[in-house]
Amino acid sequence: MLAFAVFIGLMLGLKYFLTPDSWREYGPYRGKALTEIADKVPKYVDMETCAMCHDSIAELKNQGLHKLIQCELCHGPGYLHVEDDENNKMKIPEGSGVCIECHAKNAARPDKIIKQVDVAEHSEGEECINCHNPHEPWL
């Protein structure tokens, strides 16, 4: 009986010391985990942040068909560039890879939503950017 009481006491003590502070703050988990997950730094800033400096090009793009497309979709995440633009240049995509991600012909792509081309037939080896300006696309 005494051994049993000691065992229970020991376990209660262990439970007291091993349970983290924020346990059951919101539910059966560590409440602090929420703030830990939220502390991560976002890598993609949004279009408005880009437009603070690059306002003319953002305005041009927002008038055209590419207005829903974020700058960082082609140019890569901008969190470092915002902090230090001298040492962290944004990516300028080369070739036609970025364009054909969306515009390559595929039967599953809805025609109403996106203009598609058969890449080999349409461009004949030329890069898209030689004729089309991605910031001001024309058909």
Next chain:
Amino acid sequence: MAIEKKNFSRRDFIKQTSMFAGGVVFVSLINPMKVVYATKKPEGKGKWYGIAIDIEKCIGCANCARTCKIENDVHKEPFFFRNWVEQYTITNDEEILVSSPNGGIDGFEQPVPEEDIYKTFFVPKMCNHCTKSPCTQVCPVGASFESPEGIALVDQTYCIGCGYCVQACPYGCRYIDPDKGVVDKCTLCYHRLKDGLDPACMMACPTHARIYGDLNDKESEVSLFIKEHNCAVLKQQLNTVPKLYYNALSQEVH
């Protein structure tokens, strides 16, 4: 010592079993079994996040998968994904072909010539952030949980990497991070939501096929979208009550 035999009549047997059965019925009447919810839907002002995906607008560019990998430092290889795009091709012979090369990041090609295709479409997939999430219920250490906003999250400092939740998720949305040895999954970019930014996949979608928002607010974009479109969820029969709604979802998708 011989075992003492009691004279147990048929009448006694019927009496005792019916008493036991009656007791069970009585207890279940005064204390009915409650449905297991990982977290309670907030009443009043609290946010309750939901997602809607418009399959009619998805062009399969997989920018959602690409940006998610960059934003959340998901391994490029081996092929783990927090979200990915599948291409469904239904041929004239009623064969269903599903492909997802590198989660769609490598680009899609139709497996059969165009004249053989009956129907084809893209289905972007991600964590459904279920209301009755099986993944959070099975966690033995309380590392998998749902936030008060209804987002299924993993406490990586507490996770022991047993992989039970990976098996429990019927949508295949969890994986074990090969470096850390703990489970990782979509957080609906919880860190971005707290900063007032859109989740990376929602931000990246060039056709605005992905919508998220507060389901508690009947005027939010996602609530209105679900109201105005004929939306369905994946694997409804499993009673996980997903909060990811698809517009124009075909029955072939599972």
